[in-house]
Amino acid sequence: AQRVTQPEKLLSVFKGAPVELKCNYSYSGSPELFWYVQYSRQRLQLLLRHISRESIKGFTADLNKGETSFHLKKPFAQEEDSAMYYCALKGQGGGNKLTFGTGTQLKVEL
Amino acid sequence: GAVVSQHPSWVICKSGTSVKIECRSLDFQATTMFWYRQFPKQSLMLMATSNEGSKATYEQGVEKDKFLINHASLTLSTLTVTSAHPEDSSFYICSARDGLLGSHNEQFFGPGTRLTVL
Numbered sequence: 001a002q003r004v005t006q007p008e009k010l011l012s013v014f015k016g017a018p019v020e021l022k023c024n025y026s027y028s029g030s031p032e033l034f035w036y037v038q039y040s041r042q043r044l045q046l047l048l049r050h051i052s053r054e055s056i057k058g059f060t061a062d063l064n065k066g067e068t069s070f071h072l073k074k075p076f077a078q079e080e081d082s083a084m085y086y087c088a089l090k091g092q093g094g095g096n097k098l099t100f101g102t103g104t105q106l107k108v109e110l
Numbered sequence: 111g112a113v114v115s116q117h118p119s120w121v122i123c124k125s126g127t128s129v130k131i132e133c134r135s136l137d138f139q140a141t142t143m144f145w146y147r148q149f150p151k152q153s154l155m156l157m158a159t160s161n162e163g164s165k166a167t168y169e170q171g172v173e174k175d176k177f178l179i180n181h182a183s184l185t186l187s188t189l190t191v192t193s194a195h196p197e198d199s200s201f202y203i204c205s206a207r208d209g210l211l212g213s214h215n216e217q218f219f220g221p222g223t224r225l226t227v228l
Contacts, residue, residue: 009151042221043220043222044154044203044205044219046217049216086154098144098217099156100153100154100155102152102153
């Protein structure tokens, strides 16, 4: 079985402060990990995927297989980063279906 | 980018009636669509995977006869909640996967449909 855990329901930081949204997963094979973001009153959209090893909007995430983690980081939070963030896992096979974490609400305060 | 629409955006119905929700991929062909359910302040739970031209694959615990899924074309999948009851009230979200190469397994999400059963 595959599982994604996001321990924090709410994370509040000040503008300019570093951000780290935690994500841990449980999966026996080699997973693909994703971060999705949902801004207020908008649909869910892909932020980044681990296989691309890219930085989007200043966010990065590194897959740590030893710790089974895929934490999302940004060195300096911006007000527009306030949103709901979901970590998701796609296992091998299984028709591309995603397992989502419960999400973390990021609030960036001035 | 790829756009997925859902209709209606919200619906209120009486207990015992059926409700159909449409999910359309507007600018790409979706060989696979997914239906999720989201309760307030909870995560998205996959209900079923819809493949064009074949029967949907339902997740464990999801009643096939309760949630009818039809994926008759590469741009349209429908979810029908049959004999709806108040406990079916939820936010239903669909996503679609681009069938062409280069999609990197990305799913594009619709805006969701809020169903309220009275």
